[in-house]
Amino acid sequence: MKIIDTIALILVIIGAINWGLIGFFNFNLVDTLFGSMTVITRIIYGLVGIAGLWSIKLLFD
Numbered sequence: 001m002k003i004i005d006t007i008a009l010i011l012v013i014i015g016a017i018n019w020g021l022i023g024f025f026n027f028n029l030v031d032t033l034f035g036s037m038t039v040i041t042r043i044i045y046g047l048v049g050i051a052g053l054w055s056i057k058l059l060f061d
Helices: 003-025 029-034 039-059
Strands: none
Touching: 003 029, 003 039, 029 039
């Protein structure tokens, strides 16, 4: 597995865990750690979104 694929998979897992926490417990881990919609939080959300798009490619490999 390429390095970028591994990084994308890790970010997708982090995003999935965060969404699970939001869905089950109404607890946003990213907002709690980095603040609500700060620059860092927006970068993390952006990276997770890009990783999700990249992971679509992994379905077809």
